[in-house]
Amino acid sequence: MKSIKGNNVSPHQFVLNDSLHQLFDAVNVVSVQGYDEQRQVIYWNVGSELLYGYTKEQALGQKLEDLIIPEHMRELVIAAHSNWITQGIEIPASEITLRHQNGTDVNVFSSHVLFTNQYNKKQMYCLDVNLADVKYAQSQAQFKDNMLKTIIEALPDLFFLMEMDGTILDYHGTDKKNIFVKPSQFIGKRMIDLLPEDIVSKFQTHIDKALHHHGMTTFEFELNMHRGIVYFEARLNYLSAYNQIVAIIRDISDQYKSAEIIRQQAYFDSLTQLPNRFLSLDRLSQMLVECERSNEKTAVLFLDLDDFKKINDSLGHEVGDKVLIESGRRLKQVLREADTVGRLGGDEFIVLLRGINERHDVLVITEHLLKAFRKPFIIDGRELMLTVSIGAAIYPENGQSASDLLRNADTAMYRAKDLGRNSCSFFSKEMNAMMLRRFKIEEQMHGALERKEFELYYQPQFDVKKRQITGGEALLRWHNSTLGNITPDEFIPIAEHTGLIVPIGRFVIQQALYFLNQWQSIKKQKYTMAVNLSPRQFSDIELLEIITKALIDNNINAESLELEITEGVLMSRQPLVHETLIQIDALGIKLSMDDFGTGYSSLSYLRQYDFDVLKIDRSFINGITLNKADCELVNAIISMAHSLGLMVVAEGVETVEQLTLLDELGCDLAQGYYFSKPIPAKAFLDFVADY
Template sequence: MATDNAKSLPTGHYVTNDPLHQLFDAIDSISVQGYDEQRQVTYWNKGSEILYGYTKQEAMGKRLESLIIPEPMQEPVIKAHSDWVTLGIEIPAAELTLSHKDGSEVAVFSSHVMLTNQYNAKQMYCIDIDLSDVHKAQAEATLNASMLQTIFEAIPDLFFVLDHHGTITDYHASNKNDLYISPEQFVGKKMVDVLPDKVAQMFKLNIEKALTYNEMVNFEYELSMPDGTSYYEARMRLLPKKNQIMMIIRDITDHHRSAELIRHQAHFDSLTALPNRFLSLDRLSQMLGSVKSKHEKAAVFFLDLDNFKKVNDSLGHEVGDKLLIEAACRLKNVLEQGDTIGRLGGDEFIILISNLNDESNAKAITERLLNAFRKPFRLEGRELILTLSIGIAMSPKDGTSASELLRNSDTAMYQAKALGRNTSSFFTPQMNTAMQRRFEIEEQMRGALAKSEFEVYYQPQIDVQTNTLIGAEALLRWHNNKLGAITPDEFIPIAEQTGLIIPIGEFVMKQALLFLKRWQATNKQKYTMAVNLSPSQFRDPELLDMIIHSLNENNINHECLELEITEGVLMNSQDSIPDALKRIGELGIKLSMDDFGTGYSSLSYLRQYSFDVLKIDRSFISVITDNKANCNLVKAAIAMSHSLEIEVVAEGVETKEQLDLLNALDCDIAQGFYLSKPLPAEQMIAFSLE
């Protein structure tokens, strides 16, 4: 290196100290630079490259001020260097902010030494130590101290420092009103001496625990404060090096009250304040344990409000809620102290009564319950009649477990519904026959798709005015090897309740569109296909993507598909329903309202959503020729639909007279047994009106 430097300086007066440079070269954590009398770089080690960004080749021969000295400092630095060279005034070591090659600031502690070589030429060496980490640490320490102070001031917790005897030596309170007593009354005194006896004993035990186990100790306690009872959580831990205990006290009154509210909400119905399903079943289990030990009888009454859904849908949920509250009050007034009445959900209630002698006691209670609902409800200026259907299961005769009694009383309630409502029914083993049938259907249904037991039939739809075939409705049929033929009215509700309707509905959609592709190609006609969608299917987020994929896969025009939905879909409270209906319209798929006339808000839905088709329920069509009033109802529905530019389909056409009248009423489309029963695919392909 000495030889290289000598060659770079023509005067030959600068001979470097190789051993010294070898030492500096071996240390890259410190920046060392050498300068001649004209402040030109004669030495630049690896540490300088790292600290300032200039390579040795870039720095050699450059002047000090043009490399790392900021412009405001250049003149003083030149003067200081000159004074040292000419006057012997040393440059003192100092913290400086110099410049990096990229223009950023570099904080260093810079010290200097001046050497004279054998040619009496002076060389200055600068030794710079990077202070960026030190400054960063100092800044973080300052910030942390400031943050800690801010935290202490901001948080409402109380802080106490105790010595190992439990004496309070220091404290912090952002609000002194939070203190139990004034600081003058507790500083310098033992914590256990300034608190009520019960609380003081808790502190004593936990302070001993913190001293013994050297771990975080926490516990809760309550104090009587000027504004009432407050609840607190104390956390304490020993600081071994100082032999002190740090204690943090937090007011958890709001949390405690919220927890109490949550516990209440978890056990009581928010609308009626009655025990909810969870608490009711828990009390039922407790009651059964008690009557078993006493060899007593108990009864479970399962109550359902008759036709509540109709009232709720037609008059609104606000009126429905008021009805439920009033119904709960009437039920409570009938019962005696100690009896339990709970709300299971919706319009279903449960009553638990123990210490009964026989069924006659339960029957008497049932009569009182039914009588309580024979008086009209007066709400919002209306008089409403709301009756009860009651199912009763007795223990131990009808079951000894909560689940068994609940199930059997529910079964008995459905029997009361079947008897005409506004009555009661005791459970009998024969009622389980119907339930057993349901279980068998559900069990067989789970494997029906895999066994190819389902088949899609197609009922032709006819243009009433031209008497031409325009399309069909896809209808599902099921034949099971064990149960035989099962009607849709029997298995569809079960599929809906179990969630099996989703895969079954997908099967129907794919089969119907596959058939439609073949049907259109065979007869060279642009037929339409109507497919029913249940409420559960419509809640499936993948439904529309599946439909679009099937349409595209079969190369079917979107307007050839008609999706039939009932009011049950529209009554769903999900926010996604309007968006899904809008997307159906944007895709060009037809939307049909099925079973029109059987709901309670159909007209409002027709106004709210863009329906293309309205299907008048068969119950209206079957009586259309009976009298003028029935005919006028259908006529009005057709006229209203046409005014909204909606096509009308008449379901259940069974006679020529009905078809002729529908033609006269300007009905658009008809289907029914008079035209054709539902047909399997091959017969549908060959079907003709001729």
């Protein structure tokens, strides 16, 4: 036997057909049929005779679809069997309806195994379990379930079945808006892990009361949900026969509507309608309790409008009030639904950020807030320019209590004022330095193209066997008079975020093809030039036009240009990506998958798009002479790529041992410091001339 597939069956069970059939002959409660590659019956046990009505003699030699497959399923079954035989696509186990000899339906759960016998012939065995009794029981259960569902749908209540320790076993209810978390998240969980501590304490108290008094017990509680504070009445009853608790929950918020007006005045700012200082700090305290339980982070932002006093003094308090209202509106527009923005008083605001996983998450939000305030305020026909200073503190590293976090965020805000306003300062020194560096890079990037600060470096690509230069990769470098040399790892993400990557990307394409024209003219032969495309560039509707014009202007054949993309481009799911890649292929331009092996879906993308080149990431090349696993992985990637008709480029080759091994593995091209680091255009031409 050479191979076995399907349903976790051990290969040792299928040594000879005789022993296999002897095993199935002893079983009559399960239908087992065997089929050859043409779907003809080669085995039919007693269980099959009982289930489908055909005797063994009647079934042998007949085709699967002519015996038990309903007419509407025949083509699907034939195709599925063929796909498993020829392509290895397994037929999954499933519940299906087949046909009895007398034409009636037979409900079964059908599993399948495929193996190659001792004569090198593939055979499929179907194991079918009769579901007739199960179906009847299901129909009875369905009737009772529908009756119960009808009753529940007529009631506004939520029904929970719980263990004595608060573990939720089951749930019923039609009003999904009153569920604190999705049923999939709370079934099997304890209330203590889902609800605030004070509510859990109430439930436990009344569970104990229901247990001791063997009757209904009632209490009220409130829950801060996504739609605000909701008031509930809970009724608990003890099921002694099962040692379980039934909880019936009803929304009684309407009874509190009259009290809501008083609550609004007590907890919300009358001008902006934002939570006031009292409510903001109360929410922060609640968030800290939740964070301690869930081990999450929370960020507190303290915001102060820059030069707001001048507006009040020069234009009056009425204009100042309108500025405050618009400021609150802009803050709410930028923030996520789960976050809180409140007014502390005067021109001071507070922002509470939930569910912070990384410090970078806070940085992104503060950038959006600053950008929102850089747009002019239009008040009574006047255009006012107003900026904001922001201080940030993160729980738990910058404070354990609401008061500590607010104080530290306030301190950080004054640091932002000292830095020139219109900026954000973090209470953390490291984060603050990172943020300042990012702001400086973004500031200097504006105008960098006009100042001619960007330059293309080139790294040669070599034919591994011939040791000849076949092309090069264009790599962007930036030297700024203020910040010095800035690495691509730093400035490319910022260019992506700001959209400046679009004009910069155009510059790279034009310069790379201009240089390729020079190179080919000097050497009188064809070379390829690889250029990276980032996800944001695909939003440029003129991208194809720019590429085509650059090819024509520099007299470059389309096949000499190789556009490199990473999985990030494909995973961005921009609507223009798919269409653009098809058009790139139609132009004859080569398409390369860069950094292969570092993502999760590269194989599926290789099937979807017409790639010409696959680049193995340097992280794998680095270990091929030292790590057997890396070597085997690279060997597998090369073999797979070649089977798909792709050229393979190894990045990051640094030693002659790596190059020799890549040659043995059949790699096509290589680039890396062993040959040359990326160098400017003139140095590159000198290198080519001297090589």
